[in-house]
Amino acid sequence: xxxxxxxxxxxxxxxxxxxxxxxxxxxxxxxxxxxxxxxxxxxxxxxxxxxxxxxxxxxxxxxxxxxxxxxxxxxxxxxxxxxxxxxxxxxxxxxxxxxxxxxxxxxxxxxxxxxxxxxxxxxxxxxxxxxxxxxxxxxxxxxxxxxxxxxxxxxxxxxxx
Numbered sequence: 754x755x756x757x758x759x760x761x762x763x764x765x766x767x768x769x770x771x772x773x774x775x776x777x778x779x780x781x782x783x784x785x786x787x788x789x790x791x792x793x794x795x796x797x798x799x800x801x802x803x804x805x806x807x808x809x810x811x812x813x814x815x816x817x818x819x820x821x822x823x824x825x826x827x828x829x830x831x832x833x834x835x836x837x838x839x840x841x842x843x844x845x846x847x848x849x850x851x852x853x854x855x856x857x858x859x860x861x862x863x864x865x866x867x868x869x870x871x872x873x874x875x876x877x878x879x880x881x882x883x884x885x886x887x888x889x890x891x892x893x894x895x896x897x898x899x900x901x902x903x904x905x906x907x908x909x910x911x912x913x914x
Contacts, residue, residue, distance in 0.1 A: 755816045757851040759824060759859075762804060762811040769820045770813075771796050773840045783838065784870040785904065786897035803827075810859075814852040816843055824852050826860050833862040837879075849879045857883060863911040870895065871903040885909045 762770070773779065775790045787795060803809050806827070814822040814837070822839035835856060839849045857865060867885055869876045885907035895902035 755846065755848070756818075757821070757848055757855065758815045758818075759812040759852060759855050760815065762800075762813050762823065766813050766820065767797075767800065769840075770800070770823055773820075773822065773838060776841050779838065779841055780897040782870070782873045782876070784873070784895035784897045784902045785868070785893070786895075788896040790897070810856075812856070814839065814843075814848065816846075816848055821848050822852065824856050826856060826865075829866075832866050833860065833864075834866045834868070835860070836867065844875070849876070850882050853879060853883050857909060863909065865909040867907045867909075869905050869907065871905055877905065877907075880907050883909070 771793060774786070774796070780786050780790050787799065789795060800811075803811050803825070809825060809827040811825050812823065813820065814824050820840065821843040822837060824835070824837040826833060826835050828834070835853065837849055837852060839852070867880050869880060871890070887905050888908045889906045890903055891906070892901050892903050894900070
């Protein structure tokens, strides 16, 4: 089995992250993405904001030491959320699930929240495997697909003793 690890996002990772987030299939699946995934300046500004925010943990996912994606934890309106983006070459091998397990082990706060486009069955499955359950749905404009998309809000609640 592959060794999955997380490490802080470094400057050397930015080219791989930008390329990953431009993949058309991934943008379609994620839906709620940058309005123009090919805009490097917008990407640089966005990633700089994320990296400088005190409540954001931006991490790189590695598989056997090689780049496999990103994962993050951040706060939105008082709620702690998680998000991940796995590079297409690493899809379908359990990397997202293991990376999310590693992240939630580091994040003590509960509940944790995650958002996923309804049509993204693979990401919904990852969240369910680690214990997230659906709490609500909403329809909003998704720049990655250029139309309104249903989004599911999922939560990971504290374990009962």
